[in-house]
Amino acid sequence: MLRLIGRRLLTALPSIVGVIIVTFLLTRVLPGDPAAYFAGPAATPAAIAEVRTKLGLDRPLPEQFFSYVAGLARGDLGTSLTTGRPVMTELAARLPASAELTLAGLILSFMIAVPLGILAAIRQGSWIDHLCRVLATAGVSLPVFFTGLLLVYVFYYLTGIAPSPVGRIDVFYSPPPSVTGFYVIDALIARDFGALRAALSQLALPVATLAIFSLAPIARITRASMLGVLSSEFIRTARASGLRPTTVVITYAFRNALIPVVTTIGMVFSFLLGANVLVEKVFAWPGVGSFAIEALIASDFAPVQGFVLTMAILYILINLSIDLLYGVIDPRVRIEG
């Protein structure tokens, strides 16, 4: 098992090297001169040149690259020019926020979409099948910023059930002492139930927004995969031996249908983690996505490079864990590893 993980991580190395090179080059190719940006609109050419020398941007590209890689090796992703803090610190503070949001959204989505997909498959053509289709279609066709704003309008502005949609926790509460970086879990660890409540109520709306969006692929895949499995011969054997419908559907059919579902969840997760900028913007969520976009607009290289690299590594790790999950689900996959 450990050897398998090691081998998989080794094969990921070339793609990480590729990501490092490509992001470095891309940020240099992008239009916009960071020196001019940071020197300010009124700066003289001499001042700009001075900033450029300070940033090391006047040195040849290979030299810049090597100092960047040397920094990486020391765990130094550079310093953000806009905030003045190390990129590592910024990402470390913001990644848990994105991860908490995405994970919670996916769990909620999974809990709704999977039973819905299973029911739609067993009662093909019934009202629940149609409900599944309508929900899925509506979920993907509504853009997240629209669903997000709609939820804010209804639950904050009209009814006032939800707290004001700014940030991860109400201003009157202080965040729980950081252990995992997930406020909900940290609050539980600290037994600070006030903070837990506050964190949960802040999470509710953005999580719902994400869940509505990611419902569709999971529900559709669950349904399609279940339909395929339910018509296979071992299901007939299970029925012919008088097994209870729940055993047939859950233990026999669903476990066999799980692989495509897990694949989809992995893809949705890695996609949402870095790409739900819009949700983060609507709910003023201090996540990595909005951080990276701001840095990009400001031609602030270091955070952008750090962000892309972090995402690439996360993507590799998520895929690795999905592959390991395959082996847990299906014994036939284990041998091929």
Next chain:
Amino acid sequence: MSDLLDIRDLCVEFETRKGIVRAVEKIDISLKKGETLGIVGESGSGKSVTSYAAMRILDRAGRITSGSIVYSGIDLATAGEAEMRDLRGREMSMIFQNPRAALNPIRQIGRQIEDVLIQHVQATRAEARRRAIAALEQVRIANPEERYNAYPFQLSGGMCQRVVIALALACRPQLLIADEPTTGLDVTTQKAIMDLIVDLTREHGMSTILITHDLGLAAAYCDRVTVMEKGRVVECASSQDIFGSPQHAYTRKLMRATPRPGALLQDLLPEDSPPQSPANAQSTAARSDTPLLRIEGLIKEYPRMSAGGWLEKLRGSNPADEKPFRAVDDVSFDVGRGETVGLVGESGCGKSTTSMMIMRLLDPTQGRILFDGTDLALFPAKEFARNPLRRRIQMVFQDPTESLNPRYTAMRAIADPILQAADRPRRDAVRARCEELAGLVGLPLNLLDRLPHQLSGGQKARVGIARALALNPDLVVLDEPTAALDVSVQAVVLNLLQSLKERLGMSYLFVSHDLHVVRLLCDRVIVMRSGRIVEQGKCEDVLERPASAYTRELIDAIPKRPV
């Protein structure tokens, strides 16, 4: 004796896109306690649907519209789902064709047996494991404790069928329905499985329904036989009577079409069919000094897969022996011009690997494949498709459905080799050639524009044969060309192959596991086992007076009708 199962006036309908189809039409079947009943019929006869109706496991499109199915006093046709669930597996069980697919691929086989035991309260969770192992032991699986943890993909087909039987018999049911339990298994495995079923059902005094397309199998193992055709029962009598003096014309037709010792190819066709071209295979085989195909010392090795090593490692043995696996081990034989040579053996004996190497789809590890004097083994498999010699060797595949592109019409399928071979063939010339070929194989011209799913099994087989003949080959490799066909269709296709060979003067290499069919079609036969040739010689010599013990074992395993 009272009837255990009594089916009266049963009708089953299916809702399809083309409207309602009646699959079973007013049939009566009864089964006594301890009796073994065979239900025999070709595909579409409704024999499987009848058994699914009795178990009430028809799929959602199927429905029992009228009639009764009384099982020891309970009418199953109207019983509630909860009641049925209690009966299934505990009172009545079923085993299926394709045993590997019939088991949950990702659950240990022992656990699957436990599921049934616990469901029917035959065992508590604490003792379920012991009971499951006992069930495996009962079906004569060696090392049941170890096998308990195995997954279906780690077991052979015959082994999987034993597990399915263990699963079906775990709760000691009264009735066992076996739906084609040995189709697709080797003949020796078939015998072992059938003997096992008979022993176990007799031991527990169970009744059995054996559903099969194989008359010989039904004759050998059943007390009574019911013959079905197109959803109706045409005849029902004791095994002796039905084979001694079949009453119904359809039964007689089926019996004629079944290959058997002593019958000639022509004998398989219905009595009133027009006589074929003068059939005398031996005389037309033009004897020539140089054989068309000469195989010399052919070897195919595969490196041992690490997959096997994984299991070995679990067991703690050392997988370090890196000796490659020999699928084909030093095989030499000839195929003369105009000759039909049968290549016989059980699955895994290397017969398919050998034919793939002759077709140059696989590269041999060692050895020569001399085709008309040229060593084909010198051309890499990847390049052979563009070799002019490739046209002279063609192949007919096992499954007529799977071997046709579902989006190609019959005409396009037949034209495929022509379009591959010629540079820019004229459209009307191709059409004319396809029509000529269709005429040759007896495919009505109006079917040429149909897609495979609009054709019957026999028609698809004809398309496959026409495609193989399109470039006037000298050698046709027939890989079990009739294994997926009903016996009456098989009879027609075999006769067609024979008359085509006589007319066109080709040679056949006929790969098969069915010795009866080989006897009908082949001049010479080669028996293979574990990659080696066990015996080869003239068909009559090998099959009537087998020299090797293995050939004798194969012949003995063929089900024989009671005398």
